[in-house]
Amino acid sequence: MSHHSGQATVRTGTLRGIDAIPVEVQVDVGRGLPAFRIVGLGDIAVQEARERVRAAIRSSGLSFPDARVTVNLAPAPLKKHGTGFDLPIAAGILVATGQVEPRFINDSWLTGELALDGGLRPVNGMLCHAIAAAHERRVLVCSVDSEPEISAVDALHWRGIDRLSDVCRQSTPTHRQLPPTNQACTADLGSVAGHQSAKRALEIAAAGALNVLMVGPPGSGKTMLARCLPGILPPMSHAEALETAVIHSVAGLDSSSASGGTRPFRAPHHASTLRGLIGGGSPIRPGEVSLAHNGVLFLDELPEFGPATLQALRQPMEDRRISLVRAEGRVDLPADFMFIAAANPCPCGFLGDPDKRCTCTETSISRYASRIGGPLMDRIDICLRVDRIDPGLLMSTEEVDESTAVRTDVQRARTMAESRGASNRLLNGVPLLRACSLTPDCVQRVEEIASHARLSGRGVTRLLRVARTIADLESTPSVMSEHLDEAASYRILEGR
Amino acid sequence: MRPPDGWEIDKGDPRYPETLLTTPDPPKRIYGLGNPNLLTPGLAVIGARKSTPYGRSCAHLFAGWAASRGVVIVSGAAVGCDQAAHRAALEVDGATVAVLGCGADVDYPRDATQLLDVIRARGAVISEQPWGSTPRRWAFSRRNRIIAGLSHSVLVVEASLPSGTFSTADHALEADREVLVVPGSILSPECRGSNRLLVQGATPITDVSELAAVLGLLGAPEDAEHTVSHDLSRRDAIMTALVANPMRPDDLAREFALDIVTVARRLGELERDGKVIRLRDGRYSPVENKRRRPH
Structure with missing residues (x-):
């Protein structure tokens, strides 16, 4: 094989949603005026690979061919994004010019970004590449820094390198080892003083995966309570952990805590854009609803989020995933989260506060409440009032671990619900009535409660769903009167 | 524009209410809808907009009783205690006058539209603002002097501190009207203003016989129907505590050393039985003691 002509193909992939779609990098080095072209619908980052690849090859003490270099990314109609093509393109050129033996790239999947000095770094979505490589039974060749991220993938063979010149150093493919699952709480219920009824409501919400709205004045501990929620949810299964980790990997965030089993807790600010919340852009970046997949999405100051943003939450809350439709086609991202929100009771925040006076008018209070909007309120199962607690109580509280015991109860309640066939939050209509088996x-x-509280049909459904979950926490096969009475105390307050 | 059935009474007109002439600043012209003959000395029943069932119960009790004895009930149609007073008067086919801060033909507050229509038909709605005037803040504190001026006495059922109700009480004192106050719990923020008025020398009203004495009415009833009372026969500690003062579930649990689940269930049961309601601020309070629920 002549030093200045030849061909090579290298396997890599491009991200689409949370999947790495396989891409073949075909390199042709042939006669003609020296040139370097990349075809096959690469974005600007792919086009810029030319400069990085040329410099990296030279800095690694290898030679860049003085010939006509053509790179095709197949399948050609698929749009390709990102800097992960640097390594496969460079490796392909080195193989095509006979500087590296083909056995180093055969049966491999190469992904990585090159620095001008020949160094290699990971790209977003390494976990997706690892899953795709394992699926094709190929050896993943990537930056050694990716180890914490990709170690969650079962049955993956991979080779970590830190410079381009190492591509021909055949170290034995490393076998992965699953890190121990650690259940880290964002906050422990024991660290929250007082708030007995709020803690009870969170326990019920966690058991039924129900949506919660907390209403209370500023500084009453709403955020603190929300942070306790991940810690009382049962740990994620391995499959759930991997799903969540993949999304974090695509977004370029640390995915190792998710793959370790810690449920994500996402608390976007109310100034977040719609795209930041539900996802979007090109290439598509997962939004907060997807980053909270299998975990908790907390929206503080709910009425401050724009109406368009709150409307956009409806689809993921209903379908447990978000569909982003783009020119390139539709991308579905998982978005199965527990929703917890906090709101002030009025614009000034002090309505009903025993110490501070509310300065709002009746009109401004109802206008503020109406900003949340009916469709979202219809999806809130539990509404609770949170008030500032007595400072004396705060000082007399000792920090104890409360979350572990609650988590055990929650787990038991969920097992009971699952034995009926469906999670409580999905219960509706006849199956819900059957699950409650009311005398x-x-x-x-139920009729008495509905008439006193002027409950709508949806309101009755929510009441039964909450009552069913309370009964599950007590391992009671049918819903009893006291469960209904307690459930009624968590319903949404309308008007006065 | 004047509505077809609207009337205007200028100062100097023989129909102009005499009671208003004795006030420091009588309105030059009164615009009204309904029955102009009702502008006789009445009983003003006023209270906070951000009211509790306690305030509304008291407004209902005293306004209803006085209206049934032929006293005209004057109030401002505001959300809460004012509306409870008007409704109580209408329920016993009594006379009631609503004094507005906007035009007498304007429906404000908006959720009182229906109530105002009934008052226009069976009582009177008046204002010193011309027809069609939109609600403005200053006009409402000005109209308070008319509420006080049209009345023989002013009964404050519930007022926090500070409160718009105070301005009506001040106007009542300026016009030399009697200020009557229903005392409330010293722990309830909604009653701080009314209790303050008592400290300053207002006359306390704790049952209808005291109101009868002040209004110079005879034949105060002895029947239990006209006292604020809750069924405490079950010796229920939680209910007793709530009658004294609305409380939150957490406070009740601490007070009685009960676990929160027991308290939540008991409150749910009391609410289902129609004995308590959950207030917007999360506290539980006894229901408005309007009429006996059929059992």
Whole structure:
């Protein structure tokens, strides 16, 4: 094989949503005026690979061919994004020019960004590349820095390198080892003083994966309570952990805590854009709803989020995933989160506060409440009032671990719900009634509550869903009158 | 534009209410809808907009009783205690006058539209603002002097501190009207203003016989129907505590050393039985003691 002509193909991939779609990098080094072209719908980052590849090859003490170099990314109609093509393109050129033996790239999947000095760094979505490589039974060749990220993938063979020149150093493919699952709480319930009814409501919400709205004045501990939620949820299964880690990997965030089993807690600010919340852009970046997948999405100051943003939350809350439709086609991202929100009771925040006076008018209070909007309120199962607690109580509280015991109860309740076939939050209509198996006496109770509280049909559904979850926490097969009474105390307050 | 059935009474007109002439600053012209003959000395029943069931119960009790004895009930149609007073008067086919800060033909507050229509038909709605005037803040504190001026006495059922209700009480004192106050719990923020008025020398009203004495009415009833009372026969500690003062579930749990689940369930049960309601601020309070629920 002549030093200045030849061909090579290298396997790599490009991200689409949370999948790495396989791409073949075909390199042709042939006669003609020296040139370097990349075809096959690469974005600007792919085009810029030419400069990085040329410099990296030279800095690694290898030679860049003085010939006509053509790179095709197949399949050609698929749009390719990002800097991960640097390594496969450079490796392809080195193989095509006979500087590296083909056995180093055969049956491999190469992904990585090159620095001008020949160094290699990971790109976003390394976990997706690892999953795709394992699926194709190829050896993943990537930056050695990717180890914490890709170690969650079962049955992956990979080779970590830190410079381009190492591509021909055949070290034995490393076998991955699953890190121990650690259940780290964002905050422990024991660290929150007082708030007995709020803690109870969170326990019920966690058991049924129900959506929660907390209403209370500023500084009453709403955020602190929300942070306790991930810690009382059962740990993620390995499959769930991997799903969540993949999304974090695509977004370029640390995915190792998710793959270690810690449920994500996402608290976007109300100034976040719609795209930041639901995802978007090109290439598509997962939004907060997807980053909270299998975890908790917390929206503080709910009425401050724009109406368009809150409307956009409806689809993921209903379908447990978000569909982003773009010119290149539709991309579905998982978005199965527990929703918890906090709101002030009025614009000034002090309505109902025993010490501070509310300065709002009746009109401004109802206008503020209406900003949340009916469709979102319809999806709130539990509404609770959170008030500032007595400072004396704060000082007399000792920090104890409360979350572990609650998590055990939550786990038991969920197991009970699953034994009926469906999670409580998905229950509706006839299956919900069947799950509750109300006695005629209890049916009458429901009617009494509904007439006193002027509940709509949806309101009754929410009441039963919460009551069913309370019964699950007590391992009671049918919903009893006291469960209904307690459930009624978590309903949404309308008007006065 | 004047509505077809609207009337205007200028100062100097023989129909102009005499009671208003004795005030420091009588309105030059009164615009009204309904029955102009009702502008006789009445009982003003006023209270906070951000009211509790306690305030609304008291407004309902005293306004209803006085209206049934032929006293005209004057108030401002505001959300809360004012509306409870008007409604109580209408329920016993009594007379009631609503004094507005906007035009007498304007529906404000908006959720009082229906109530105002009934008052226009069976009582009177008046204002010193010309027809069609939109609600403005200053006009509402000005109209308070008319509420006080049209009345023989002013009954404050519930007022926090500070409160718009105070301005009506001040106007009542300026016009030499009697200020009557229903005392409230010293722990309830909604009653701080009314209790303050008592400290300053207002006359306390704790049942209808005291109101009868002040209004110079005879034949105060002895029946239990006209006292604020809750069924405490079950010796229920939680209910007793709530009658004294609305409380949050957490406070009740601490007070009675009960776990929160027990308290939540008991409150749910009391609410289902129609004995308590959950207030917007999360506290539980006994229901408005309007009429006996059929059992």
